[in-house]
Amino acid sequence: xxxxxxxxxxxxxxxxxxxxxxxxxxxxxxxxxxARKRFAQHGAIVDHETEMVRIPSKIVEKxxxxxxxxxxxxxRDPAFDITFPRKLPVIATAxxxxxxxxxxxxxxxxxxxxxxxxxxxxxxxxxxxxxxxxSTLADDAPRDQFSLTRFYTALKNCVKPVRTxxxxxxxxxxVIKLGELIAGSKEAFWERPFINFxxxxxxxPLTMDFDSTDTLMYFAxxxxxxxxxxAPMGGLSTPLxxxxxxxxxxxxxxxxxxxxxxxxxxxxxxxxxxxVFADMRDGAYAPGAIEIGxxxxxVCQMARFYNVPAGGYLGLTNSKVSDAQSGFEKGMSPLxxxxxxxxxxxxxxxxxxxxxxxxxxxxxxxxxxMMIKRVRDGFGFSKESASLEEIKETGPAGLFAANPAxxxxxxTSTFLPELADRKIREHWELEGSSTIHQRAMNKVFDIxxxxxxxxxxxxxxxxxxxxxxxxxxxxAMLQEGWKRLDIGRNVPVRERRPSRRRRKHKKTENSSP
Numbered sequence: 088x089x090x091x092x093x094x095x096x097x098x099x100x101x102x103x104x105x106x107x108x109x110x111x112x113x114x115x116x117x118x119x120x121x122a123r124k125r126f127a128q129h130g131a132i133v134d135h136e137t138e139m140v141r142i143p144s145k146i147v148e149k150x151x152x153x154x155x156x157x158x159x160x161x162x163r164d165p166a167f168d169i170t171f172p173r174k175l176p177v178i179a180t181a182x183x184x185x186x187x188x189x190x191x192x193x194x195x196x197x198x199x200x201x202x203x204x205x206x207x208x209x210x211x212x213x214x215x216x217x218x219x220x221x222s223t224l225a226d227d228a229p230r231d232q233f234s235l236t237r238f239y240t241a242l243k244n245c246v247k248p249v250r251t252x253x254x255x256x257x258x259x260x261x262v263i264k265l266g267e268l269i270a271g272s273k274e275a276f277w278e279r280p281f282i283n284f285x286x287x288x289x290x291x292p293l294t295m296d297f298d299s300t301d302t303l304m305y306f307a308x309x310x311x312x313x314x315x316x317x318a319p320m321g322g323l324s325t326p327l328x329x330x331x332x333x334x335x336x337x338x339x340x341x342x343x344x345x346x347x348x349x350x351x352x353x354x355x356x357x358x359x360x361x362x363v364f365a366d367m368r369d370g371a372y373a374p375g376a377i378e379i380g381x382x383x384x385x386v387c388q389m390a391r392f393y394n395v396p397a398g399g400y401l402g403l404t405n406s407k408v409s410d411a412q413s414g415f416e417k418g419m420s421p422l423x424x425x426x427x428x429x430x431x432x433x434x435x436x437x438x439x440x441x442x443x444x445x446x447x448x449x450x451x452x453x454x455x456x457m458m459i460k461r462v463r464d465g466f467g468f469s470k471e472s473a474s475l476e477e478i479k480e481t482g483p484a485g486l487f488a489a490n491p492a493x494x495x496x497x498x499t500s501t502f503l504p505e506l507a508d509r510k511i512r513e514h515w516e517l518e519g520s521s522t523i524h525q526r527a528m529n530k531v532f533d534i535x536x537x538x539x540x541x542x543x544x545x546x547x548x549x550x551x552x553x554x555x556x557x558x559x560x561x562x563a564m565l566q567e568g569w570k571r572l573d574i575g576r577n578v579p580v581r582e583r584r585p586s587r588r589r590r591k592h593k594k595t596e597n598s599s600p
Contacts, residue, residue, distance in 0.1 A: 088465065090428035093381070094388050102389060106338035107144040114141035115293045115342055119300040122346060129349045147341055150348040156394045158355035160218055160312060161281040163269065163541075164246035169217050172396050172430040175463050178456040179218040180210055180435035181403060182251050182285075186443040187223055190528065191568040195443050198223035200240045200559040201566070202444070206436070207244035208539045208563035209449060209531055215435075215456030220285070221251040222436050222444045229557050234258040238265055238282065239551065240561040246541045250283035255298045256305050259284065263311070268551045269543070284313035288346075289339040291317070291324035295346075303343065307350035314357040314398070315343045320372070321364035329378060332362055333385050344395075357431055358390040359398035372440045374403035375412070380420030384427035391428065399424060402434030402455065403441060409448050409524040413438065417455055425459045432459070447527035454506050461502040506530065519574040532571045539563045 094102070114132075117123050117140045127133040129150070132141040159170040160177070171177050187198040202223055210219040221241045228236035234253040241249045242265070253259045262282060270276035284306055288299040306313035317336050319325045325332040340358055347354045362382045366373045383399040390397030402421040406413035421432055435456065436449035477492055487493055497503075506526050508515055515521075542563070543551070552558055 088428075088463075090387065091384060091423070091426045092388050093384055099388055099392050102334055102337050102385075103392065105334045106341055107147055109293070109335070109338040110142045110147055110342055111144050112141070113293065114139050115295055116140075117295045117300070118297045119295060119304075122295060122300045122304060125304065125346065125349050142342065142345060147345050150345040151341055151393060153348040153352045153354075154344055154356045154393065154395050155353055156396075158312070158314065158357055158396055160248040160250065160283050161279060162246050162248040163242060163281055165279070167217075167247045169248060174465075175460045176425055176429055177217045177431045178215060178435070178459065179220040179250075179431070179433045180206070180216055180222050180449065180452075181400065181433050181437040181441060182220040182222055184223045184437050184442055184444045185226075186439075188438070188443055188445040190446050190531075190566055195439075197226035198444065199227045200225040200236050200561060201564070203237060203240040204244050204561050204563040205535055205566070206444065206446075206449070207241045207249075208541070209446065209534055210435075211245040211247060211539070211541045212534045213450065213453040215453035215460070216247070218248045218250065218283075219245045220433055221249065222449075225559070227559065229559075232261070232555065232558065235261045235265060235555065236559050236561075238262045239555075239558060242266075242269060242282070243543050243548070243561045244539055244541055244563045248281070248283055250285055252285045252287070252299075253302060256301055259302055259305060259311075263309075264554070265551065268554055269547060271547075280311055282311070284311060285316060286313060287316050287318055288343050289315070289317055291319035291339060292335055293339065293342075295342070300346070303347060304350045307347045307354040310351065312355065314355070314359055315340075315347075316359045316361055316400075317343070318361040318363070321362065321378075322367050323365050323370070325362075327364070327367070329381060329385070332364075332382065333389075336360060336362060336386075337389055357396045357398040358386055358393065359431065359433075360386050361400040361433075371405070373405060374400065374440055375405040375416030375420075377419055379403070380423035383420065383424045383429055387424070387427045387429050390430075396430040397428065398431030398433070399429055400433045401429070402432065402452065404438055405440050407439045407443075409438075409445065409451055409522075409527070413448070417452060421455065421459050422462065425463045432456075446531045447524040450527035450530050451506060451523060454504050458502055458504075521572075521574040525572050525574050529572055529574070532565070532569065535563065535565050 116138055123133050126140045130146045157170055161168045169177050186195045187202050189196050206222045207219055210216050221237050225236045266282045267273045267276040286299045286302050288295055288303045290296050317339050319336050321327055321332045325335045344356050363374050364376055364378050387397040401424045402417040404413045404416040421434055424432055435452040436444050438445050438448055481487055506523050
């Protein structure tokens with residue numbers, strides 16, 4: 088498949104060589120002493136007093152070549168494991184919003200563990216999402232079980248791959264222990280480690296923090312699937328140009344990938360990014376900007392140059408509700424990513440610049456995800472699909488709807504949306520003049536009203552709860568007071584408007600030719 092691209096081969100080479108120049112001549116501020124020592128052991132120039140690390144180009148080239156061309160994210164059920172790059176992009180929910188739009192009141196509040204359980208159940212049933220990147224925080228989590236609470240409620244209710252980040256190695260150990268308990272033994276878990284992690288070891292510009300860098304090395308050493316995200320902010324932590332952001336972001340990704348390979352050769356990575364340009368009128372964080380899609384196009388090109396998977400946070404929005412702004416911000420960048428060859432898209436469920444999760448928005452985003460996959464599935468041109476003989480047989484003024492082939496292709500040739508309304512206005516009004524968000528909320532209600540088949544077996548849950556005293560319940564139950572919206576009320580149908588088609592008139596002397 089031919090992908091859209093901005094950069095020429097010469098441009099790509101310049102970005103790469105500029106990145107190497109930055110790492111060799113400027114270097115990184117590395118806060119983690121273990122990381123500095125590891126860099127030094129593998130040939131980097133380290134000043135422990137200033138915490139600066141400069142990496143010679145030949146060292147970067149040596150270790151970045153060890154990054155595998157594919158990555159596998161595993162779920163509780165092996166049937167949902169995903170290895171990519173593949174033909175269709177892998178699509179995940181966006182993660183770690185502190186707030187949720189309450190499904191009963193419609194007002195935002197702090198998210199809780201029971202919200203994560205409901206979201207996990209929902210994601211388990213939505214076919215557009217391949218991975219549950221844990222959508223919210225958990226305000227009710229016990230102090231020493233914050234990440235454990237999030238992973239427990241997510242894994243308990245979703246068999247697809249689950250991932251999020253943890254604060255430190257102690258939390259990572261706790262979550263891995265959870266995985267061993269779910270698997271039934273330490274040996275069973277490590278035979279197929281089905282918990283996936285993320286981290287942001289780079290703080291732009293060119294800084295490695297302590298805890299996230301610690302987890303980067305820990306995950307690599309343990310052979311746990313984890314990938315980093317580079318998250319610069321144009322105009323604040325990078326130059327205010329697309330090209331300048333790309334160069335510094337590429338240098339940062341190379342540095343993190345190099346440290347991962349120094350920790351364990353062959354550690355799988357994604358060139359994953361969340362680049363945001365600040366709106367310099369007021370410094371606003373703008374993940375819904377079209378430039379995110381544009382940056383993704385160039386990241387895809389750099390990833391192909393390095394022969395690694397490309398990923399990005401696309402389809403995010405600054406809108407607070409599911410309105411037109413949300414629609415175009417959530418549609419444009421992911422589509423651009425799909426056309427540019429992105430392998431991994433983080434997009435579902437969040438609003439308000441990653442601050443809040445909305446159940447209805449997640450269902451809408453599922454439909455957007457299905458459309459994106461339809462685009463990447465390809466045009467499907469062939470001599471057979473060109474249907475020459477069918478065209479001849481049907482002939483002038485024929486009706487293709489009556490052909491058996493049309494019925495056979497009904498569910499394969501075009502994507503048939505469930506939430507997007509295609510009825511004529513009169514029927515839409517007769518059925519209550521609903522918004523897509525209302526229809527989406529009813530779909531979510533219907534899914535969550537059915538018992539979740541993904542939940543742990545009782546003996547598994549008992550084993551986990553015996554290990555972790557005070558653990559939250561983690562059950563995916565409808566929130567008290569949540570009711571299906573009554574949008575099917577009958578209303579008077581307006582008199583049908585006259586057709587707007589141009590009527591044919593006889594040609595007169597004054598008629599135009």
